[in-house]
Amino acid sequence: MGDPVSPAGWDKLAYLAVLVLVSTFPVKPAAAGGDATRQQGKEKAFMVQEYRYEPPQGDNGNLDIGQSLCGTRCNAISDNFGSYLKPRNWRLVKIAGGVERSVALDNPFLKGNCICVGDEYLIDWYDPMVPQDRAGAVGKQAQQ
Amino acid sequence: MKRSFGGVLLFVATFLVFVIQPVHAEDRPYQRSIVSLSIPDVVLVNQEGEKVRLRTYLESDLPVAVDFIYATCTTICPILSAGFTNLQRQLGDDSGRFRLVSITIDPEHDSPEIMKDYLDRYRAKQGWDFLTGSRADINRVMEGFDAYFPEKMSHRPLYFVRTGEAGRWVRIEGMVDGQSLLKEIDNTVNK
Amino acid sequence: MKMSEVGWRGSDCIQRLVLTVFLVIGLVGLAGGGAASAGDLSPEEILRQGERMYREGILPSGKPMQAYVSGDIPMEGTSFTCISCHLRSGIGSFEANVATPPTTGLHLYLPRKRTIEGFEHVPSYHKYATYFPPRPAYTDETLGDLIRSGDDPTGRSVLKVMPRYDIDDDDMAILIAYLKTLSPELSPGISKEEIKFATVIGPGVDQVASDSMLVPLEFQVSRKNAQAKTYKNNDRLARMAFNMIGPDLGAKSFSLAKWVLKGPPETWRAQLEEYYRAEPPFALLGGIVNGDWAPIHSFCEDHRLPDLFPITDYPAISDSDWYTLYFSRGIRQEGEAAARYLHGMYDLFSGRNIVQVVRDNREGQALAIGFREAWAKTGHPAPLEVVLKDGEELTPERLRKIASTKNPAALVVWDDDKSLPALASLGDLKEDKPGIVMVSGSFLGQSFWHIPEQARKLIYLTYPYRLPQDEARFDTNIKSILVGKPMADYDQTIIRRSYITGEVLNRALVKMRDQYYRDYLLDVIGMMANAVYPLYEGMTFGPGQRYTVKGCYIVQLGPGEKPQLERRSEWVIQ
16 A cells, blocks of 8 residues: 555545445435325325125115215225326335225215225335336236 | 158147137137126116116026127127027017126216117117126126126127026127027026 | 338329229129119219118118128127228227228238238238238129128138128129228328328417427427438338338328417318318327317318317217217216216205206306206206306305205306305305205316315315326326426426327327228227326227217315315216
8 A cells, every 4th residue: 555645545545535425326316206206195005896885773775875875985985006007106015905994975865884895005106227126016916 | 760750740730730720719619617706796877877786686586698798899799789689589578587688898988878779779678788887896797707808809708697506607708609599598597 | 012002102093093993893883784773873872872881781772781690690780780890991900809801992802911022920901910811802793702601702701700691782782882982092191201190279279278289299290200210211120110010100200280270260161171272181189279179070070080189178079970089078078977976866865956056158058068968868857057147246145045945955056266155155054055066176276275174075076187196196207208398387287188199199000000091090099998098087999989088086175274186986977
């Protein structure tokens, strides 16, 4: 090792400086708006598989229309696969199946609850340029 | 040695040419199997705009045949529907004895009005209903019949005929002539 | 003979001559063939009757055509016509694993080869040509045999999906004469080097709006032209393009003419005719005017000129017109969705009325018509209506009076943002509250975000797009065609619509495989698979379907200071 002020020493310092500089670069290049859109909205998506109407206690007079309106209610809260998978940089990771969510039917003319049964997915923003563990991605591989 | 190898090759080639022909499924005789199905409990809408709770509707006492079509379909559906027209004609005044159910795989487009027009074009009589619903529910019905087509253009010609046993259906795939279809349905009645 | 060359390589004139000769021979044959009735008909009448057989399945006598399918199943021509599988252009289709070959004179009267001569790994005329075995050219006689018995000139029996028709000689001659006129030559606006497109811009259209329409279309044009230049300079790439996207699409450039209209709508037709005469395009892309699209719609119908996705809230509504493909039925579709949503719970209304309050202007009337007509189909009693004259204020007192005197189960209010205080005041009602209040998200505009919390459970909105929180994810797709220009400079819905037009056009051109016929463009789009697009939660295609977006959400505002929209219905309500 020579005197740091000598030319050989300057070379080593230069390399060290470059190393330090490079190590301050972010690991994932931030895509335009990526972080911002990632913070928006919710963490989980819910895809309804089936539904049933729970009438109020002792009131079984409107079971068929209740089932129909619960269909609308549960289908409405169900998320749409395509709207996650088509835009770039988004994917869904299945985290639970057969989850029951009870929501009030919320119809001004009919009381009761709807049990919406479905699968839960994690909404994940990712950079396709960075190697990912694809095993968790939604798709046929993820279905049990 | 070489000669027999050549002979085997010739045999295999001939076998391939004559047995595995590049014809479509539709040219082969239709395929028939018995399947177990679980019908989802969804509420669909018929050509009169009335709600139909599918599970109870298909579990009726009447013999039931189901197919999957859509109103602007080009090739396969007209054949399936002509099959239903023919069936109803053969049954004559008894057409109401059978429950023929066509379920749309294009629920976005096929409204009650459009379905009614379709049934009129096929001279449908009492006993043949056409059902639509939400996209999610229609997908569930297709999955229930193990006949899910992610894209309506790639659907297959299918009839389902309910047998006497709970949850068991005859699945008919391919082009089936009028006599055979009538026989399949008659068989389920006589069981 | 290469299909791609037939249109213009010197054999253009010869081809036209050949077809004219066919037609003349065919017609002379009819006249001189001892068929007294056919011989009396003019060429126009023969073609009209032939078209009726092909498109509607009706014989010249007025009776339906008779046929058999699947062997023994009788079928009337009215249920299943030639156009069903062979499509309007006659080029054929592929659906459910059944490939339907072309039935145009051009294809029938030439021998069929599987691939293009000289390029034996490239399927000819469409991707599924490899399914069809080679055959010699048809003659009038062998074609008649095929239609009756299903046997082609090689003796092969075609699939039983093809009906076997029971047609007499006279009618057969008329049908065959018509087939010879199907897509006989490539459409105007197509040359070896270029495909010409045009777009329409009406008077008084906001600059931001027209730029928002143009930018995505011009992106498609400039990208295609850059690609064409590359293929001209690089043989290997050109060959790859040839194999993948068709014989000549790679090398073609696009151009997009702007047809700028001036003055009142009554004068537009003449201007359109002038533009068309000067340079007929292959198709119109997009287009934007203030007000009704009808004048351009009729122009396109008369010239058989496709128009893909004009930007309009007031499309022409027709069950049978063919040449304009719309995004949706416009703002009236929100009225239709509201009616269907209420119909779903009508049985719970216990006989109570529906009241429709309508602002008497273009938007209000369109919404009301949509609601009224969809409601009429349900068979329920018609809604009571209250009309607000243009300029008349909808005060909270007025609206509350309507609610209390008519006691509706559902109160439908088609009005703009000035009605917000009145709507909000309904939330304070203790008695005589309607069960549901339905309003239009588009008509209210951005003001709906200010619906106060106490009214949010009562008020339902029609919202004709994917929800904002989901639509935000599609920004990346849109940015890709802006090439650095800031998205905020543009109208967000118009730029997305135009983006969709570009995508659909690309897909369609690739599928056409050098069969550049206007009718075939629309046939191909009708057969396209559904896909996910920005802006609309669902766009679906189908043969003959001319309104691709059939849906509209019913939503409510969620809780909190920065509420989100929450869905209360599916996208398409049946």
